[in-house]
Every structure is written in structure tokens, then in C-alpha cells.
Amino acid sequence: MVAAPRRLHPDELCxxxxxxxxxxxxASSLRVLRDAGIRRTALWAPMxxxxxxxxxxxxxxxxxxxxxxxxxxxxxxxxxxxxxxxELADMFGARTLVMITGGFEDLAPSGASxxxxxxxxxxxxxxxxxxxDLAGQFRVRLAFEPLHPMVCGFxxxxxxxxxxxxxxxxxxxxxxxxxxxxxxxxxxxxxxxAKLKRAGNRILNYHVSDWLADTRDLRLDRGxxxxxxxxxxxxxxxxxxxGYRGPVEVEIFSRDRWWKESPETxxxxxLERMNIAF
Amino acid sequence: MVAAPRRLHPDELCxxxxxxxxxxxxASSLRVLRDAGIRRTALWAPMxxxxxxxxxxxxxxxxxxxxxxxxxxxxxxxxxxxxxxxELADMFGARTLVMITGGFEDLAPSGASxxxxxxxxxxxxxxxxxxxDLAGQFRVRLAFEPLHPMVCGFxxxxxxxxxxxxxxxxxxxxxxxxxxxxxxxxxxxxxxxAKLKRAGNRILNYHVSDWLADTRDLRLDRGxxxxxxxxxxxxxxxxxxxGYRGPVEVEIFSRDRWWKESPETxxxxxLERMNIAF
Numbered sequence: 001m002v003a004a005p006r007r008l009h010p011d012e013l014c015x016x017x018x019x020x021x022x023x024x025x026x027a028s029s030l031r032v033l034r035d036a037g038i039r040r041t042a043l044w045a046p047m048x049x050x051x052x053x054x055x056x057x058x059x060x061x062x063x064x065x066x067x068x069x070x071x072x073x074x075x076x077x078x079x080x081x082x083x084x085x086x087e088l089a090d091m092f093g094a095r096t097l098v099m100i101t102g103g104f105e106d107l108a109p110s111g112a113s114x115x116x117x118x119x120x121x122x123x124x125x126x127x128x129x130x131x132x133d134l135a136g137q138f139r140v141r142l143a144f145e146p147l148h149p150m151v152c153g154f155x156x157x158x159x160x161x162x163x164x165x166x167x168x169x170x171x172x173x174x175x176x177x178x179x180x181x182x183x184x185x186x187x188x189x190x191x192x193x194a195k196l197k198r199a200g201n202r203i204l205n206y207h208v209s210d211w212l213a214d215t216r217d218l219r220l221d222r223g224x225x226x227x228x229x230x231x232x233x234x235x236x237x238x239x240x241x242x243g244y245r246g247p248v249e250v251e252i253f254s255r256d257r258w259w260k261e262s263p264e265t266x267x268x269x270x271l272e273r274m275n276i277a278f
Numbered sequence: 279m280v281a282a283p284r285r286l287h288p289d290e291l292c293x294x295x296x297x298x299x300x301x302x303x304x305a306s307s308l309r310v311l312r313d314a315g316i317r318r319t320a321l322w323a324p325m326x327x328x329x330x331x332x333x334x335x336x337x338x339x340x341x342x343x344x345x346x347x348x349x350x351x352x353x354x355x356x357x358x359x360x361x362x363x364x365e366l367a368d369m370f371g372a373r374t375l376v377m378i379t380g381g382f383e384d385l386a387p388s389g390a391s392x393x394x395x396x397x398x399x400x401x402x403x404x405x406x407x408x409x410x411d412l413a414g415q416f417r418v419r420l421a422f423e424p425l426h427p428m429v430c431g432f433x434x435x436x437x438x439x440x441x442x443x444x445x446x447x448x449x450x451x452x453x454x455x456x457x458x459x460x461x462x463x464x465x466x467x468x469x470x471x472a473k474l475k476r477a478g479n480r481i482l483n484y485h486v487s488d489w490l491a492d493t494r495d496l497r498l499d500r501g502x503x504x505x506x507x508x509x510x511x512x513x514x515x516x517x518x519x520x521g522y523r524g525p526v527e528v529e530i531f532s533r534d535r536w537w538k539e540s541p542e543t544x545x546x547x548x549l550e551r552m553n554i555a556f
Binding site: 104105114115116117118121148149150152153154157158159160162163166187188189190191211213215216218228229230231234 | 468
């Protein structure tokens with residue numbers, strides 16, 4: 001019905017480190033990606049921390065890999081936690097730091113109740129202004145990411161692209177906060193084409209995985225592109241029409257399926273599906 | 279922060295039959311509700327069918343109960359299936375027939391692919407116009423229900439109140455289709471107050487259950503009001519401000535928690551929570 005998107009060159013593929021986190025540690029995930037000819041990744045802070053920051057930085061330097069982002073900063077975790085993540089992102093040369101709001105638990109120390117979504121949302125604009133100021137001191141851009149409504153209250157209280165756009169439009173002038181767009185989180189949303197156009201050049205990262213018809217877990221059952229219900233080629237066409245020219249990033253959490261395969265199998269299948277399923 | 283909603287009278291409480299479907303058959307669910315002093319229910323078609331329609335109709339007539347709705351009609355299942363559900367709703371004197379779109383599987387016979395959400399959504403307005411014409415022949419109003427995005431593609435392709443409102447606004451003039459609003463399906467949505475006002479007197483049914491912080495299943499792990507993250511008293515205030523004056527309907531699917539309790543325990547806890555948690 002619509003024109004196929006332009007063909008992706010392998011160098012436009014990014015595979016998020018977390019995709020191999022079920023089988024690999026920091027070092028081996030990079031080795032598997034590089035051996036598969038994949039140069040771009042997103043760094044997963046828990047894997048850096050398990051490795052030890054200094055050791056991970058040394059391995060990273062030697063790897064020759066490119067970091068499209070570091071994941072993830074939590075807006076509700078406060079300024080010190082954010083500064084730490086910005087320093088880490090800067091140290092590893094990550095192009096962006098992906099930022100979520102966090103959930104009710106992250107606000108608990110400040111006395112928020114576990115049901116007051118209005119209060120939690122009311123904090124976002126001010127905190128994002130502060131975060132943008134802080135990020136201005138680093139060579140890293142903030143990419144704000146709305147998450148799927150099924151993790152609302154747990155990982156995020158911003159659950160649609162429409163809401164994320166309304167928030168970014170309220171930031172003080174000159175505050176540079178972009179967007180990380182995850183097809184898995186947003187595929188159900190209506191009027192996406194118009195919303196993605198509205199996002200325009202604020203789209204800094206674009207993530208894909210597939211929604212499985214028989215999804216069994218709220219966080220760890222994402223599908224390989226092509227195995228589910230998201231029209232990811234249509235998505236890429238929309239994303240490109242909105243002006244995005246960066247890599248397409250595969251980000252799969254799959255405890256009971258793909259993490260039981262070898263990481264080499266995962267990367268091989270991702271490469272096979274590129275330009276066919278996403 | 280806001281005024282408490284007006285106190286609910288027990289006669290304004292409705293408990294959906296499916297809430298007791300883990301422990302009860304058609305007849306016993308009605309008996310348990312009536313013994314608890316709850317007169318209003320929503321009928322669950324699979325329970326009627328297990329009982330046999332004629333037998334269920336006889337039991338229903340004798341029960342003295344009031345049916346706020348029959349659940350559920352599936353728009354994508356076609357006109358014959360809808361007529362059957364309308365006849366059933368009419369036979370049981372249900373005030374409304376709750377209607378969802380259905381998912382990709384329901385369209386499969388007509389050749390839709392499992393990823394073409396744009397095509398599926400493109401069918402809705404025409405089919406709802408036809409459905410409204412058909413419903414006009416019965417003493418039943420259609421209540422269209424957007425479902426949670428985590429069942430998008432499976433039970434529905436309309437995943438927000440904003441989308442449902444845009445759809446209803448496109449129906450031909452004079453076509454009477456209202457809304458069933460489920461706090462569980464929509465609690466994550468932004469700008470709800472404005473959207474509920476826009477829904478206004480189209481709100482025909484209002485459903486509550488709670489979103490559990492540790493939700494373990496995409497369909498069958500709804501919480502008892504008060505046990506989760508939805509500010510249901512704020513919700514009732516918003517719903518009443520939008521003009522809704524009907525009963526509040528408790529609809530809990532809880533395979534691994536509440537359905538392991540006796541139905542008498544469930545109805546007792548629901549009554550205890552009324553005006554405290556919802």
C-alpha cells in the first residue's frame with residue numbers, strides 16, 4: 001500500500017547491548033556484535049557496572065564500537081543519579097542518554113503515594129528543565145522515552161508519544177531534550193504518523209522489537225522483528241518521513257525465548273531480518 | 279487535593295458476573311450477589327452459554343437482578359454474531375451491549391495480515407455505523423469500549439479513550455453509540471479529565487478494578503480496588519464531573535489471587551472497599 005522504506009546499510013544497524021544480556025557480559029556482548037560486523041550499540045548501564053566502570057571503559061576503548069546511547073537515566077531518581085549517568089555516558093562517548101521518568105517507587109522517598117499519577121506527572125517539566133541544564137555540561141544529548149502503558153507506574157508515568165510531545169513543548173526555551181522512540185512501546189497508539197512528524201528532528205534514537213501475539217511477560221517477552229504484530233517496515237517509513245536519519249536499534253528483552261539461544265544465533269537472525277522485517 | 283466524590287449508595291454498585299466466574303456458574307454467581315445485597319450485574323455471555331440460554335433466561339427472570347450490560351460483542355466478528363448478541367442482550371433486558379473491536383485473529387478470515395493495524399482501524403467507522411443501525415432494532419444501547427494497549431491486536435485495536443472519541447465523532451449523524459469506560463484500561467492515559475468531559479453523556483458504563491504494581495498476566499491479574507495504583511476515587515470524581523450518573527461496576531479477572539478465594543469473600547471485600555477505594 002505504501003512505498004517500501006529505503007534499504008538499510010549494515011552500518012545503519014545498531015544492536016542494544018541488553019539484547020545479548022541474557023547470555024553475555026559486557027566484554028563478550030561487544031565481541032559477539034563486532035564478530036557479526038555490527039559496530040553500533042547502545043550501552044546498558046547495569047552491564048557496565050557488573051564489569052566495573054574502569055575495566056569496561058578500557059574494553060570499550062579497545063572495541064572500536066560506536067555508542068548510540070547509554071540506557072537509562074531515571075528522572076525521578078534525582079540530580080545526583082542523573083549526573084552520574086551523564087558522566088558515564090560522556091566517558092563512553094555515547095551520543096545520547098536515554099531518560100525515562102521512573103515510577104512511583106522512585107518517588108517514594110519524597111513521600112508520594114503509589115497512586116498519585118497526577119502529582120508524579122506534575123513534577124516532570126520542572127525536573128526535565130533541570131536535567132537539560134545539567135546535560136548541557138556534557139557532550140551527551142538527552143533522549144526522553146515514553147514507555148508502554150503496561151509499565152506505567154513501574155518504570156514510567158509517560159505512556160504515549162502524544163504525552164511526551166506535550167511535555168517537551170512545555171520546556172523552557174533553549175532546553176534541548178530529544179526523544180527516544182520505541183516501536184514496541186508505541187505501536188498501539190493512534191495518529192502516529194502525525195505525532196512522529198510533530199516529533200521531527202527531536203527523534204534521536206529509534207528502537208525496534210516485535211509485539212508477540214502471545215506475550216507472556218510485561219517486560220521480558222519482546223519478540224524478534226518479524227515474529228509479531230508490529231508493521232515495522234511501515235514504522236521505518238514513518239520515522240524516516242519525520243526526518244530521522246540515524247540507525248535502527250534492535251532492543252530485545254526475551255528471557256524465555258531468545259536468551260535461551262546463543263548470542264551468535266540472535267545476531268545472525270537480526271541481520272537476516274534487516275530490510276525484510278524492519 | 280480535590281473534593282471527595284459523593285458517597286455511593288449500595289444500589290449504585292454493580293458487580294460484573296465475570297468477577298465471580300472463577301468460582302461460580304451462571305446461577306450461583308447471581309445467588310452470591312443477591313445474598314450480598316448486590317442487585318446490579320453485567321452479564322457475561324460465556325456464562326450464559328455454559329448454562330444454556332433458555333435455562334439462564336429462566337434463572338435470570340427469577341433472580342430479580344438488573345443487567346447493566348451484556349459483555350461482549352466483537353465488531354470484527356461480523357453482523358450475524360452481533361445480531362445474536364443483541365438478541366441475547368435484549369432477551370435479558372440488558373441496558374447496554376458492550377462492544378470491542380476484536381483483534382487481528384477476528385479479521386483473519388477476511389485475509390487481513392496480523393500486522394496491518396492501519397487496515398483494521400480503517401474498518402471500524404463503517405462497521406460501527408452498521409452496528410448502530412442494527413442495534414436500533416433492539417432495546418439495547420451499544421457501549422463501545424477501548425481496551426488496554428497491552429491487548430492491542432488481540433482483543434481490540436482501539437487502545438485509548440482519545441482514539442475511541444475520534445472514532446465516535448466520525449459516525450453518521452443519528453447513530454447512537456456510547457462508551458464503556460474502564461479505569462483499568464485507561465488509567466495511564468494523559469489529559470483524562472478533558473477526554474472524559476468530551477465523552478460526557480456518551481458514557482454508558484463505568485468499570486473499575488485496580489492495576490497491581492506486580493501485575494503478572496496481561497489479562498487475568500486485575501486487582502481489587504485499593505490494592506493497586508489507580509486513583510479510583512479521583513476517577514469517580516472525574517466520571518461524575520463528566521455527567522455520568524450510572525452505577526460503578528466492579529470487574530475483576532484474577533485467576534491466581536481472588537478466584538482462589540470464595541465468591542462470598544470477594545463480594546464482602548468489594549462492599550468494604552466501596553466509598554473507600556472506589
